[in-house]
Amino acid sequence: MTSMIRHAAPSHVEALATLAALTFPLACPPGHTPENIADHIRQVLSAERFLEYVTSEDFDLSVASDDDRLMGYTLADYRASNDPDVRSHLSNAGAYAELSKLYVHPDFHGAGIAQGLRDKALADMALRKMDTAWLTVNQLNDRANSFYEKSGFTVIAEKKYRVGNVVDDDYLRVRKLNRG
């Protein structure tokens, strides 16, 4: 299998929205209704939102692809967090950015695509002189927690995360970066 990881382009946004709609439910714990999930996808993962992520300086959006399909994507978010939990737990973390999304098509789980996307996002953060990467992940998402643990993201707190009208129990995880 050959794969390429690079920054996303405007031409990717429709395929990104399709991939995001397929993969977002995989990260949701029991308790979410199809309507709730669909609402989140409409608000956060539409082609219009992906175009914003591609074109705004606030983000680095990268994709993994083979010759004719997207295999996964990742989004680094450099906007200052307004979240009081994040601000207090990261008050001594230097400059920090969020590894906001990391999703791989199920056909490619366990194939090293997630590692490549993770490394691209962290390299982009280091180039932007970030000291620390942070993320939230649902406590019941065993596969993702295992992946982040082996990727050096340690749990520093429990965190509530709202998806529509459901409040999930997440972990706040952080990892130090080597600046580029």
Ligand SMILES: CC(C)(COP(=O)(O)OP(=O)(O)OC[C@H]1O[C@@H](n2cnc3c(N)ncnc32)[C@H](O)[C@@H]1OP(=O)(O)O)[C@@H](O)C(=O)NCCC(=O)NCCS
């Ligand atoms: C999270 C994700 C990006 C990780 O990519 P991946 O290719 O599946 O990751 P890997 O296979 O390298 O690592 C997962 C690890 O969890 C292990 N694992 C799999 N199922 C598991 C389970 N139910 N419980 C605990 N560990 C599990 C795997 O064996 C592997 O560990 P290993 O390398 O020691 O064998 C991918 O699974 C994904 O896109 N999931 C759906 C979307 C998602 O949850 N995204 C994260 C949102 S925060």
